[in-house]
Each structure stands twice: as structure tokens, then as C-alpha cells.
Amino acid sequence: MLKPFLRVLSPHEARAVLTGFGPLDVEETPLDEALFRVLAEPVKARHDLPSFHRSTMDGVAVRSSDTFGATETSPGLLRVVGEISMGEIHSLKLKRGEAIRIWTGGALPAGADAVVMIEQTEELDENTVEICKAVAPYENVVRKGEDFKSGETLLSGGHRLLPQDLGLLAAMGRGSVKVYRRPRVALISSGDEIVPIEQEPPPGCVRDVNRHSLSAMIREAHGTPVWMGIAPDRLNALASLLEKAMRESDVVVVSGGSSMGSRDHVIEAIQRYKDAEILVHGVSVSPGKPLILGRMGHHPVVGLPGHPVSAMVCFEQFVVPLMRRLEGEAQRRPYLHATFRAVLSRNCPSREGRTDFVRVRLQKSGDLVMAVPVPGKSGMISSMVRAHGFVRIAPDCEGLYKGDEVTVNLFAPWLEESIEEEHLSRHEAAGGSAGHLLGASEQERLSRV
Amino acid sequence: MLKPFLRVLSPHEARAVLTGFGPLDVEETPLDEALFRVLAEPVKARHDLPSFHRSTMDGVAVRSSDTFGATETSPGLLRVVGEISMGEIHSLKLKRGEAIRIWTGGALPAGADAVVMIEQTEELDENTVEICKAVAPYENVVRKGEDFKSGETLLSGGHRLLPQDLGLLAAMGRGSVKVYRRPRVALISSGDEIVPIEQEPPPGCVRDVNRHSLSAMIREAHGTPVWMGIAPDRLNALASLLEKAMRESDVVVVSGGSSMGSRDHVIEAIQRYKDAEILVHGVSVSPGKPLILGRMGHHPVVGLPGHPVSAMVCFEQFVVPLMRRLEGEAQRRPYLHATFRAVLSRNCPSREGRTDFVRVRLQKSGDLVMAVPVPGKSGMISSMVRAHGFVRIAPDCEGLYKGDEVTVNLFAPWLEESIEEEHLSRHEAAGGSAGHLLGASEQERLSRV
Numbered sequence: 056m057l058k059p060f061l062r063v064l065s066p067h068e069a070r071a072v073l074t075g076f077g078p079l080d081v082e083e084t085p086l087d088e089a090l091f092r093v094l095a096e097p098v099k100a101r102h103d104l105p106s107f108h109r110s111t112m113d114g115v116a117v118r119s120s121d122t123f124g125a126t127e128t129s130p131g132l133l134r135v136v137g138e139i140s141m142g143e144i145h146s147l148k149l150k151r152g153e154a155i156r157i158w159t160g161g162a163l164p165a166g167a168d169a170v171v172m173i174e175q176t177e178e179l180d181e182n183t184v185e186i187c188k189a190v191a192p193y194e195n196v197v198r199k200g201e202d203f204k205s206g207e208t209l210l211s212g213g214h215r216l217l218p219q220d221l222g223l224l225a226a227m228g229r230g231s232v233k234v235y236r237r238p239r240v241a242l243i244s245s246g247d248e249i250v251p252i253e254q255e256p257p258p259g260c261v262r263d264v265n266r267h268s269l270s271a272m273i274r275e276a277h278g279t280p281v282w283m284g285i286a287p288d289r290l291n292a293l294a295s296l297l298e299k300a301m302r303e304s305d306v307v308v309v310s311g312g313s314s315m316g317s318r319d320h321v322i323e324a325i326q327r328y329k330d331a332e333i334l335v336h337g338v339s340v341s342p343g344k345p346l347i348l349g350r351m352g353h354h355p356v357v358g359l360p361g362h363p364v365s366a367m368v369c370f371e372q373f374v375v376p377l378m379r380r381l382e383g384e385a386q387r388r389p390y391l392h393a394t395f396r397a398v399l400s401r402n403c404p405s406r407e408g409r410t411d412f413v414r415v416r417l418q419k420s421g422d423l424v425m426a427v428p429v430p431g432k433s434g435m436i437s438s439m440v441r442a443h444g445f446v447r448i449a450p451d452c453e454g455l456y457k458g459d460e461v462t463v464n465l466f467a468p469w470l471e472e473s474i475e476e477e478h479l480s481r482h483e484a485a486g487g488s489a490g491h492l493l494g495a496s497e498q499e500r501l502s503r504v
Numbered sequence: 505m506l507k508p509f510l511r512v513l514s515p516h517e518a519r520a521v522l523t524g525f526g527p528l529d530v531e532e533t534p535l536d537e538a539l540f541r542v543l544a545e546p547v548k549a550r551h552d553l554p555s556f557h558r559s560t561m562d563g564v565a566v567r568s569s570d571t572f573g574a575t576e577t578s579p580g581l582l583r584v585v586g587e588i589s590m591g592e593i594h595s596l597k598l599k600r601g602e603a604i605r606i607w608t609g610g611a612l613p614a615g616a617d618a619v620v621m622i623e624q625t626e627e628l629d630e631n632t633v634e635i636c637k638a639v640a641p642y643e644n645v646v647r648k649g650e651d652f653k654s655g656e657t658l659l660s661g662g663h664r665l666l667p668q669d670l671g672l673l674a675a676m677g678r679g680s681v682k683v684y685r686r687p688r689v690a691l692i693s694s695g696d697e698i699v700p701i702e703q704e705p706p707p708g709c710v711r712d713v714n715r716h717s718l719s720a721m722i723r724e725a726h727g728t729p730v731w732m733g734i735a736p737d738r739l740n741a742l743a744s745l746l747e748k749a750m751r752e753s754d755v756v757v758v759s760g761g762s763s764m765g766s767r768d769h770v771i772e773a774i775q776r777y778k779d780a781e782i783l784v785h786g787v788s789v790s791p792g793k794p795l796i797l798g799r800m801g802h803h804p805v806v807g808l809p810g811h812p813v814s815a816m817v818c819f820e821q822f823v824v825p826l827m828r829r830l831e832g833e834a835q836r837r838p839y840l841h842a843t844f845r846a847v848l849s850r851n852c853p854s855r856e857g858r859t860d861f862v863r864v865r866l867q868k869s870g871d872l873v874m875a876v877p878v879p880g881k882s883g884m885i886s887s888m889v890r891a892h893g894f895v896r897i898a899p900d901c902e903g904l905y906k907g908d909e910v911t912v913n914l915f916a917p918w919l920e921e922s923i924e925e926e927h928l929s930r931h932e933a934a935g936g937s938a939g940h941l942l943g944a945s946e947q948e949r950l951s952r953v
Binding site: 086104105107109111197215217218219221222228246252254255260264268271272274288311367385392394396433437439468469 | 672
């Protein structure tokens with residue numbers, strides 16, 4: 056059988072290949088469904104906000120010049136000429152020596168340029184108020200156009216919308232926005248030994264883990280999983296499932312069947328398609344070396360390793376950036392998650408020229424947070440469950456030392472709070488003194504470049 | 505009018521009040537809908553995984569003792585007695601001097617205890633293989649029960665399920681899990697000046713920002729928003745809307761109408777209910793002081809300030825912890841998001857006794873990441889859009905100094921990658937030297953406790 060030559064690329068080189076795949080089409084979405092969608096247009100303000108000088112306090116609207124010199128011991132006196140109702144523009148124009156009652160969010164009347172907080176006033180009678188503190192012009196006021204001005208560009212295309220962005224769009228009266236379509240990601244599990252989870256695996260078989268962990272990662276990365284089924288180790292079956300998957304999705308992801316063994320059908324199955332190309336086969340990462348990136352027509356196809364941990368690491372490193380690219384997001388790094396600084400609890404050897412992802416669990420040790428490597432082969436899903444995140448070891452170094460300050464890519468931001476005060480062996484705890492945390496990383500000493 | 509006495513609590517004291525609200529009921533959910541749901545039961549393994557010794561490599565399964573001493577220059581010879589198909593348990597028992605071809609994921613036959621990688625073998629003929637490297641017992645093998653053992657507790661109740669957790673549950677054949685119900689959060693915007701976003705605001709009115717920013721935060725915190733409408737500044741209208749909201753949800757959130765002004769109807773409207781109690785009125789945070797926490801029957805009711813920024817800060821600090829508690833999550837901190845360390849670009853004064861949340865934008869300055877305070881009053885939604893997160897100033901200090909190392913609570917983990925190399929004024933850049941980043945924080949010098 057003809058085996059493809061395994062030309063191993065760096066993760067960076069492999070991701071550069073993804074730039075060939077463009078953003079999906081644009082659609083209009085109602086504001087209430089736009090959370091975490093990616094803007095396909097820059098958004099400009101159509102008017103000033105607020106459209107009037109707006110009080111930020113309960114109190115009295117005044118001419119600031121009337122309050123100059125007012126203090127608690129020598130308060131100023133102003134004549135109260137009424138009250139501003141919420142949601143109205145008062146017809147009155149405030150004259151010298153006059154004040155008018157106003158509430159938070161109320162519109163200042165003409166003539167007024169500041170608000171004195173209710174706590175700094177004393178009502179002497181119905182018509183007279185004591186001002187106990189001078190106010191500067193526009194004190195306790197959001198000026199017309201101070202939040203944003205008509206014509207100002209407020210959000211750029213390629214930005215993933217957050218709650219406050221939806222608030223801003225609401226303030227502008229935008230009931231819908233143009234966003235990129237969400238990527239549909241077709242998922243195939245491959246291998247004769249894989250059975251669906253509802254089935255009791257016959258001897259020698261295992262249940263399909265990747266379908267479920269990867270579907271969840273697709274959702275987490277804001278895509279839509281499209282489950283295609285389990286492909287047996289037969290070239291024809293896999294080839295026809297790939298073609299079906301391609302028609303029903305924007306990206307096809309196959310897990311398993313990508314190693315160099317003779318059962319490696321994924322490459323061949325992709326190549327059966329009339330206009331197919333293998334762009335990458337093999338990336339210098341661990342876990343995860345036998346990665347495939349190809350195309351069938353204009354559709355990207357990704358072959359992930361079958362080991363559950365390798366599949367998840369490669370998904371985050373290569374499929375997530377691809378999905379983000381398809382969704383038109385401006386992006387700079389291959390991580391889905393937040394980072395956290397910690398101190399390595401023991402030496403982690405690595406091989407030069409390879410990027411290693413070490414699963415770690417975060418544990419408190421005194422004032423320090425230690426990153427403790429979680430043992431476990433890449434076939435063991437439990438090692439991902441026991442870990443809080445991973446530490447990346449760069450290809451230009453032979454490993455990291457105990458006590459090095461490292462960046463942990465957390466699996467979820469809230470894991471930060473499940474860091475436990477756990478018993479560390481003397482051996483591990485000794486590695487991380489405060490001096491180590493705050494001192495320069497020793498990683499450079501290991502680096503050869 | 506009777507005004508309630510504003511007894512101001514610390515954020516910590518206010519959150520302690522939330523412990524009175526218990527978790528919602530438990531429901532069974534299919535595995536594919538369980539992402540980010542909170543487990544309501546500990547999960548124990550029902551069997552060993554794998555249930556057989558499983559190869560992690562393509563190669564030949566051997567008795568490790570047969571390979572002792574084998575090297576590239578002095579290889580060992582073994583007799584090849586066949587091949588293990590994927591998904592089968594071979595009936596053969598491997599004898600001394602024998603090897604059998606095996607693929608990644610294949611089951612070792614009886615007698616075999618290790619696998620030699622294909623790259624470290626040489627096929628001499630159909631029946632003879634050269635072994636170029638000795639293997640230790642169980643090398644390149646995941647042993648029976650090595651991933652997890654029958655009876656082992658793998659996940660605890662109160663844990664929010666991640667993709668790898670769903671993978672683990674799949675491996676166990678769990679098609680569904682018991683989780684806590686998602687909280688339904690009823691949302692009311694209050695104020696005569698508030699109009700729906702599709703409406704052109706009459707003079708003196710503004711569009712409803714909070715409905716949209718807070719609905720999105722409810723979704724982000726894994727809840728279901730239930731929109732109730734805009735309540736005018738009339739006690740009866742608000743009271744009846746509150747009661748309706750209470751019946752249709754698990755938490756009621758009202759924004760606006762919680763300040764000390766005479767239009768402050770929220771407290772009174774809550775108290776109209778037959779079995780109601782105001783638990784907190786006023787929290788020493790900025791922005792956000794006039795917070796209300798109460799109950800109507802067993803239902804929590806939260807009154808948020810109307811200013812969009814204050815509403816969002818208070819939502820994260822008080823409503824998110826409440827939602828997480830209702831969802832049964834084990835939790836320790838009031839932040840929804842990831843944290844990031846940066847260096848403050850300028851002095852930030854604060855008032856002792858008050859917790860301040862300063863919106864900041866992250867900017868690169870040489871090797872440092874600076875947290876640059878974003879100016880803007882709490883009524884200005886654009887200041888939240890311009891910021892990447894906030895820095896918390898503790899109540900026991902009068903402020904933070906330029907050059908202090910601070911923890912930024914990011915609004916989203918991916919904002920970390922939108923940190924820009926921006927021009928900082930000389931004044932700001934001078935504050936953050938490498939010495940400052942790595943040196944001890946100056947916050948302690950400011951602290952009075």
C-alpha cells in the first residue's frame with residue numbers, strides 16, 4: 056500500500072495553511088440572538104447618546120455659577136421652581152438663582168449645567184433649597200453625546216459581541232446586526248473498535264468518546280456540530296461518509312485513522328474526492344503528531360488522532376482557529392481559553408523541535424499556585440478530567456524546570472476558583488519559593504535559540 | 505413618604521445573604537445537552553476503562569521479557585504469528601519468542617504485556633520481525649483499568665461539566681446525567697424615561713440598554729432570561745409586574761428605581777407582597793451602591809442600579825453568584841470571567857471602606873501589558889465596550905499606584921489576544937518598568953489594615 060510521506064510541520068506552519076479558508080457568508084441576526092456572534096460590519100453611531108444633558112444623580116439641577124463658594128458652613132440659597140418629571144424635557148429655562156428638582160436619568164432644563172446631589176442640599180421650605188457644596192460645570196451630568204457621538208465608529212467588523220456590545224447596539228436602536236454565519240462542523244468517528252455509547256462494547260471494543268468531547272468543543276467554540284456517524288475501517292465507507300459530510304457542513308472533522316499504520320484510510324479517502332488536496336500530514340506537537348489538514352473542493356477537512364486527549368489538544372490548536380477564521384473573527388492565538396500564571400511543581404522534560412502540551416492541575420501551596428503535571432497517556436480521557444489546563448513547552452527548549460513560572464491555559468475560567476489547598480510532597484513544594492515566582496523564568500537557560 | 509434606612513453592607517456581607525437561597529430541582533438531561541450544566545450527583549465508574557490491555561501504538565505485541573537487550577545494532581528476532589484485528593480479542597495466547605501485529609487501540613492477546621512501535625521493528629520476512637529496542641512491561645500499553653477503575657468517583661456533584669467530562673461520561677456509557685435545573689431569570693427595566701429599542705426615544709427619554717446587556721449576561725451565566733417588560737414609575741404597576749415575574753421565574757431582577765430618591769418604588773413594591781423581606785439595601789461598591797436584595801416568598805429579588813455600567817458590575821458581583829448557587833455549583837468567587845495580570849498605567853484613587861471596580865483597557869508597552877483606566881461615568885455603556893475588563897480596588901486601601909501589578913477580570917477570555925501595541929504617553933509608560941512588574945506590589949503600602 057502506498058503510504059504518504061509524513062512531512063511534519065510546526066503548529067505555526069500548520070495554522071498558516073488555514074489562512075486559505077475564508078469567512079462564511081453574512082446574515083442578519085436579531086439582537087437577542089447576537090451574543091458571541093462575530094460582527095460582519097463596523098458599527099457607527101447614528102445619533103448622539105445621550106441626546107440631552109442627563110443627570111446622573113437625584114438632586115437639583117442648577118446653574119453651576121450660582122453655587123460657587125457654597126459650603127456646608129456657608130451654604131448658598133436657591134429658589135426651587137419645580138420638578139423635572141422623568142422622560143420629559145421641561146419647557147422652562149433656568150434663570151440665575153433658580154434650581155429645579157431632578158432625578159437620576161432626568162433631562163437638564165435649558166440654562167442648567169450641573170446637578171447638586173440631594174445629600175448636599177437642605178430643603179428650607181417648599182420654594183427654597185440650601186446648597187451645601189459648589190459644583191463645577193457639568194458635575195453629575197452626562198453631557199449630550201458624551202457616551203457616544205453621531206458618526207463615531209463604535210465596534211469593528213470581526214469583533215465577537217459581548218453583553219456590553221449588545222447594550223451599546225440597543226442604545227443605538229439596532230434591533231438586528233450583520234454577523235457571519237456560524238460554522239457547521241461535521242464529525243465522524245473512525246475505527247472498527249468504536250461503538251456508540253448506548254451499546255455495551257464487545258470484548259476488544261470501546262465506546263465513542265470523541266463524538267461527545269468534540270461535539271462539546273464545537274459548541275464551546277460557537278459552532279454547530281453535525282454528527283455523521285462511526286465509519287468502519289473500510290476505504291469506501293469512509294470516502295462516501297466524507298463526501299456526505301462535506302455537503303452538509305462547512306468543516307469536516309474525522310477522529311481516528313490518521314496514524315501511519317496500514318489501516319490509515321483517512322488520507323486515501325480524502326484523495327478519492329475529485330478535487331482534493333492533502334495540505335498537512337503530521338505536526339510536531341505532543342500529544343497529537345499525526346494530524347491531517349486537507350481540502351475537498353473548498354471545504355476544509357481535518358483528521359484528528361483517535362486518542363481522546365490528542366484529539367482534544369489538536370482540536371483546540373487547529374480546528375478552533377479554523378472555525379474562528381470561518382466565522383470571520385479577528386484572532387491572534389490558538390487558545391480558546393483563559394490563561395493563568397503558576398509555578399511548575401516538577402521538571403518537565405520535552406524533546407527539542409516539538410511543542411508539548413502538559414496537562415496540569417492547579418494547587419495552592421502557601422501563597423503560590425503550583426501547576427502539578429497530571430500523569431496519563433494520551434488515550435486516557437480521565438487525565439483531562441483531572442487537569443485544570445495545560446502548559447505549553449516551546450519547541451526550542453528541552454523542557455521546563457521545577458520552579459519555573461509558567462502560563463497555564465485553563466479549560467474554563469471558573470476552574471481558577473477550584474484551585475485547592477492540597478498536600479504537596481516536600482519534594483514538589485520545595486520547587487516553588489516566592490523568589491521563584493517573582494524571579495525571571497528559568498526557561499531561557501534551557502532554550503537553545 | 506417613608507424612606508427605608510440605607511444600611512450599607514460590604515460586597516462580602518451582601519453575598520453572604522445569598523446563602524439563604526438553595527439549589528433548584530434536579531432533572532435528567534441527555535449527554536449532548538449537558539455541556540456547562542451542573543452535576544447534581546457524584547459520578548462513579550461502573551466498569552474498568554479500558555476493559556482490556558490496549559495498545560497505544562501501531563507495532564507488534566510482545567512479551568517484554570523477549571525483548572530485553574535488543575538494540576539497533578543487536579536486534580532480537582521474534583516469530584510473527586498473525587495480526588490482531590481492531591475490535592477483536594484474539595483467541596491466541598502469545599508464547600515465548602512470538603510476536604503479533606497490532607494497531608493503535610487494539611487489544612493485547614493473552615501472554616503479551618507490551619508493544620514495540622512499528623518504527624522500531626524491521627520485517628525480515630512474512631514470519632520474522634527484528635526488534636530494535638527493548639520494551640519495559642506495559643510499554644506502549646494502556647492497562648486494563650488504567651484510565652479509570654470500576655467504583656472510582658470520577659466527578660463530584662456541583663461540578664460544571666466541560667467537554668472532557670462529557671467524553672468521560674460517554675466512555676462509561678452514560679447517555680444522560682442528573683443536573684440542576686437552569687435558573688430562569690425574570691428581567692424588568694424600570695423608569696418612565698425608558699423606551700423599547702425599536703422606538704425613537706421622545707425628548708428626555710432613552711432606549712432600554714439594560715434589558716439587552718443583562719439578558720446577555722444571564723445567558724452567559726448559563727441561565728434563561730425571561731423578559732417581563734418596562735415598568736413605569738408607578739408603585740401599583742411595578743408591584744403587579746414583580747408578582748407576575750416571581751411566578752414565572754426563579755430570580756427576579758429589576759434595573760433602575762433603586763436609588764434613594766423619592767421615585768424609589770422598588771423597595772415598596774417588593775414589600776407590597778404578603779411575605780416579603782428586604783435583606784440588603786445598599787452595598788459599598790462603586791459603581792453600584794444602591795443595590796437591593798430581597799425575597800418575595802422563597803424567591804430572590806434583586807434591584808440593580810439603572811446606570812448601565814453599575815447594573816452590569818452589580819449583576820456580576822451579586823446576581824451571578826446567586827444564579828450559580830441556584831444551579832448548585834460549588835463556587836468561591838464572584839467573578840464570571842478569567843483574570844489577567846497587568847501593570848497599572850496611572851494612579852487610581854479610591855475611597856477607603858468602598859470596593860471600587862475600575863474599567864481598564866489592556867495595552868502592550870514593550871514587554872509589559874498595561875492596564876489603562878477607561879474614563880467614563882457609570883451611565884456610559886461605551887466605557888464598558890472600550891474596556892477589556894476591570895480592576896478591583898479593595899476597601900482597605902485608598903487607591904492603587906501607577907506601576908502596581910494588578911489582577912484584571914477580563915470580560916471574555918479571548919480579549920487577551922486583542923491587547924494592542926498602542927501608543928502610551930511618556931507619562932503613562934514611565935509607570936511600568938520591568939522592575940515594577942516583578943517587584944512586590946505597592947498596594948500594601950497604601951493599605952491601612
